[in-house]
Amino acid sequence: MWEWLRKPKEGFPKGFRVQSVGVRSALFVSDLTPEEIYAHFRRDTESAECLLQESYDKRYSPSTFITEEGSGYSVGWVSRGTGYESVRRFTKLEDAATDYLLFSLGKGRWTEREVDSSN
Numbered sequence: 001m002w003e004w005l006r007k008p009k010e011g012f013p014k015g016f017r018v019q020s021v022g023v024r025s026a027l028f029v030s031d032l033t034p035e036e037i038y039a040h041f042r043r044d045t046e047s048a049e050c051l052l053q054e055s056y057d058k059r060y061s062p063s064t065f066i067t068e069e070g071s072g073y074s075v076g077w078v079s080r081g082t083g084y085e086s087v088r089r090f091t092k093l094e095d096a097a098t099d100y101l102l103f104s105l106g107k108g109r110w111t112e113r114e115v116d117s118s119n
Contacts, residue, residue: 048097
């Protein structure tokens with residue numbers, strides 16, 4: 001009730017709806033902190049690739065998306081009425097996959113991290 005009065009979360013488009021995510025390995029970590037989710041995708045690039053593929057397979061609008069563009073990735077919201085919105089660009093798949101999972105589930109947005117290469 002009163003949804004029309006609610007102000008959208010920062011980084012979310014007006015009319016956003018939580019999206020279904022079918023990648024079980026991603027759902028398994030979805031209740032972790034954003035930093036732990038990022039670490040998971042950094043270790044398990046196959047899960048991140050599965051999210052990318054799942055997004056390519058979507059056939060409905062409006063929806064969240066993750067797409068590879070040149071040497072990076074874009075994550076955002078697309079609808080037939082307004083086109084692309086709330087788009088963020090990332091250089092690494094683990095950052096994009098983290099943002100896509102958090103965004104799709106309505107949990108927030110992710111900012112690309114600089115990673116200490118000694119880890």
